[in-house]
Amino acid sequence: MIYLDANATTPVDPAVLEAMLPFLREHFANPSAGYSGGRVVRRAIEQARNEVAALLGAGPAEIIFTSGGTESISAVHASVRSLWPGKPELVITGTEHPAVIESARRWEAHGGKVVRVPVHHDGRVDLDALRALVRPGITALVSIMWVNNETGVIAPMSEIVGIAHAAGALVHTDAVQAAGKIHLDVRTVSVDFLSLSGHKMYAPKGVGALYVSQRVRFEPLIIGGGQENERRSGTENVPGIVALGKAAELARHHLDDGTKTRLHSMRDRFEHLVHAALSDMRIHGCRTHRLHTTSSFCLPEIDSAGMLILLEAAGIACSAGAACHTGALHPSHVLEVMGISARDAACTLRFSFHRFNTKAEAETAAHAVIDAAHKMRAERGDDSMVISS
Ligand code: PLP
Numbered sequence: 521m522i523y524l525d526a527n528a529t530t531p532v533d534p535a536v537l538e539a540m541l542p543f544l545r546e547h548f549a550n551p552s553a554g555y556s557g558g559r560v561v562r563r564a565i566e567q568a569r570n571e572v573a574a575l576l577g578a579g580p581a582e583i584i585f586t587s588g589g590t591e592s593i594s595a596v597h598a599s600v601r602s603l604w605p606g607k608p609e610l611v612i613t614g615t616e617h618p619a620v621i622e623s624a625r626r627w628e629a630h631g632g633k634v635v636r637v638p639v640h641h642d643g644r645v646d647l648d649a650l651r652a653l654v655r656p657g658i659t660a661l662v663s664i665m666w667v668n669n670e671t672g673v674i675a676p677m678s679e680i681v682g683i684a685h686a687a688g689a690l691v692h693t694d695a696v697q698a699a700g701k702i703h704l705d706v707r708t709v710s711v712d713f714l715s716l717s718g719h720k721m722y723a724p725k726g727v728g729a730l731y732v733s734q735r736v737r738f739e740p741l742i743i744g745g746g747q748e749n750e751r752r753s754g755t756e757n758v759p760g761i762v763a764l765g766k767a768a769e770l771a772r773h774h775l776d777d778g779t780k781t782r783l784h785s786m787r788d789r790f791e792h793l794v795h796a797a798l799s800d801m802r803i804h805g806c807r808t809h810r811l812h813t814t815s816s817f818c819l820p821e822i823d824s825a826g827m828l829i830l831l832e833a834a835g836i837a838c839s840a841g842a843a844c845h846t847g848a849l850h851p852s853h854v855l856e857v858m859g860i861s862a863r864d865a866a867c868t869l870r871f872s873f874h875r876f877n878t879k880a881e882a883e884t885a886a887h888a889v890i891d892a893a894h895k896m897r898a899e900r901g902d903d904s905m906v907i908s909s
Pocket of ligand 1: 696
């Protein structure tokens with residue numbers, strides 16, 4: 521199987537697995553224990569914290585380990601809602617991950633107001649609209665993702681922070697798809713909160729981190745034994761945390777060692793081959809500010825549900841621009857908000873590359889897409905699953 525679904529989850533890097541195994545085998549002590557076994561584990565957690573902090577340009581005291589991106593996001597929203605009750609508004613975009621959208625729904629359920637900033641057709645936030653919608657004394661938090669999971673579109677985060685801070689609002693960014701893939705530095709792009717997840721950066725599922733700027737107050741979502749400096753209780757997921765630390769260390773290295781350039785040209789080669797054979801292919805999202813590992817495109821009138829079946833048979837794992845809920849295909853909310861028709865969304869595929877992919881795999885995948893599309897076109901007309909717009 522050629523795995524091209526890294527935005528769903530990345531494979532675990534073998535070096536990450538090696539780093540975490542001793543903490544499942546011999547170093548199993550509780551990090552709160554006072555004896556030497558506990559101290560070894562505690563030191564490993566603090567080392568991991570240093571690595572995650574270094575990846576973000578943060579201080580170690582600004583990093584809280586969590587169970588993943590979703591928890592980090594919920595924790596930020598709940599904390600801001602509770603600490604700034606006089607500021608009722610939360611600003612998001614419609615292209616956020618459900619972890620933000622559903623958490624925003626809860627913000628509303630608790631009596632707050634959620635304001636949705638429009639995005640342009642290329643998926644980038646409309647900064648003029650943001651400027652008009654963020655209100656001094658009213659907006660508590662702007663929560664906008666750094667990189668979109670479906671399209672790879674990269675947000676103008678510096679400008680977003682400038683606009684929000686000028687109005688006295690805090691900024692949270694869901695950087696789950698950005699962390700480890702592009703340079704993030706909270707000293708230059710001064711977001712107040714940042715969420716990341718282990719399983720999108722070559723560590724296992726079920727571990728993540730939350731950056732909380734030392735400038736900002738924070739109230740924990742999960743309370744109990746006072747772990748993580750009273751900011752996230754519960755006995756630490758030590759193997760996961762050690763894995764995330766190793767993944768952050770490797771990511772820092774790979775941000776500068778040519779991996780990015782290699783993946784960028786691999787993705788571009790893939791798109792070039794598909795486009796050369798299927799000239800009506802339409803790539804979604806901003807061409808100049810798009811994650812180098814993501815390719816989301818529509819092949820007009822070629823139903824992606826059928827393509828996924830043919831691609832799986834050809835040994836390619838990727839995903840569609842429509843999510844399957846209870847047996848029915850629903851167009852992606854991200855594409856919908858970008859103004860892409862339900863029909864085109866139903867003909868959209870997403871390929872997301874990881875650092876173990878090879879150029880040969882990218883080429884094989886491109887040929888598989890072309891073959892499948894030709895097959896679908898040849899058979900079209902009998903039982904198309906395309907959602908009508
Ligand atoms: N945010 C984005 C952009 C994501 O892609 C994901 C995972 O799909 C999440 C948040 C949720 O992260 P986790 O699976 O670690 O809870």
